[in-house]
Amino acid sequence: MSKEPEDTIASRISRVLADRIVRGELAPGARLRQDHIAEEFQTSHVPVREAFRRLEAQGLAISEPRRGVRVASFDLAEVREVAEMRAVLEVLAIRHAARHLTPAILDAAEEATREGDAAADVHAWEEANRRFHRLILTPCGMKRLLASIDDLHAASARFLFSAWQSGWEKRTDHDHRAILAALRQGRTDEAAAILQKHVQWIGRGPQPAKTGIPRETFAIVG
């Protein structure tokens, strides 16, 4: 019971590195040197290389043979691409999840929304937001679809964190509440439509200036 399975070192390394990349602690283009990372994790570089393959598949790192691995960079076009992929895939997921949603799940999702609204910083908001999406989508039971969505969420979060390096301001998530209301009434199509717009909007509106504090929030979150 208390014995953790403690999966492979490679998976632990890939999780930690993915988190750092998403949070922006590792900047786009930064080189990932296998020996240094191996030293940090007190291992040889073999599991580090395996972790790299995982990051590559997730689109978080780019590897060039013999030239090493670096943190993937991303531009606005890719942010939009990710948003559109998320939109269509999350709609697909919600359509299948709808019939399996229980009041308990919807209550938990509402709680996640409240936590998001009350979040003091962007990381807390992101966690709550992701929880909301996961709660209402997981019941679709489509593992491959959910895994893809998870990877896209990570990519979205990268953008979110890079845009909101400081100065998070609280906001009320009307989309989430509208989605929940529609789901509670069994209006799946309506919920799907709101969800689609909600996600698709990411990266569409005016971007915050790099120097100043971001003003327009609706274009970044989702």
Place this chain on the structure above:
Amino acid sequence: MSKEPEDTIASRISRVLADRIVRGELAPGARLRQDHIAEEFQTSHVPVREAFRRLEAQGLAISEPRRGVRVASFDLAEVREVAEMRAVLEVLAIRHAARHLTPAILDAAEEATREGDAAADVHAWEEANRRFHRLILTPCGMKRLLASIDDLHAASARFLFSAWQSGWEKRTDHDHRAILAALRQGRTDEAAAILQKHVQWIGRGPQPAKTGIPRETFAIVG
């Protein structure tokens, strides 16, 4: 020019293994033993392990810590899941690709369709079919989206090959022609609608009996 970059051994191994899994030469559930594969490719098992991580990410293999890697198995539910994911993602791609399509590309796609119709076996058909889809979708220029679609195509092909182990019969692909006609006339919505149905249908109809020769073709191809 003649000098090939000859990328890493790991990527070569993952390509070959992926191909074998898709073609059904490696059965679902079959164990992939790193030492044996290493011996076959005249390498150590280190690059083999890296290849495993790639296959895992593509959904072609499943790895359990300390228990090894085996070929992923798939059931009808997963075939449908893949089909639905392909449907929404290919529609997204075609919507973005449409404006960049040239008559030359459409001609090449028509040629691919003809080759598919004339294909003598299921492998030739699959290759032509994939070429068709790639031709009309690639111009969207969304790398991440195209990579996802490619992985889903591989999963679809697995199902196709497992269903049509023998007894391929020629057929005329009306969907492909209708899609091309719509694209030629600039009717993107119509093309997208046909494409969606075309792909979504996979795994829906009656399945061929394992013992006999498959009769219903419309439900398997796409």
Place this chain on the structure above:
DNA sequence: GGAAATAAAATTATCTATAATTTTTGAAAC
């Protein structure tokens, strides 16, 4: 002073070796 060439250092990709774990084999008990 700056470009080109060269030497030194760092880094990647791979191999061989080893410890830990799982699977298989085979005998003993029922």
Place this chain on the structure above:
DNA sequence: GTTTCAAAAATTATAGATAATTTTATTTCC
């Protein structure tokens, strides 16, 4: 004949070592 257990074999995961390549630093030449 089947189940249980233990020893043997096979296999995984990781470490440590090495050759090849790339990057960085240094020197030379213009």
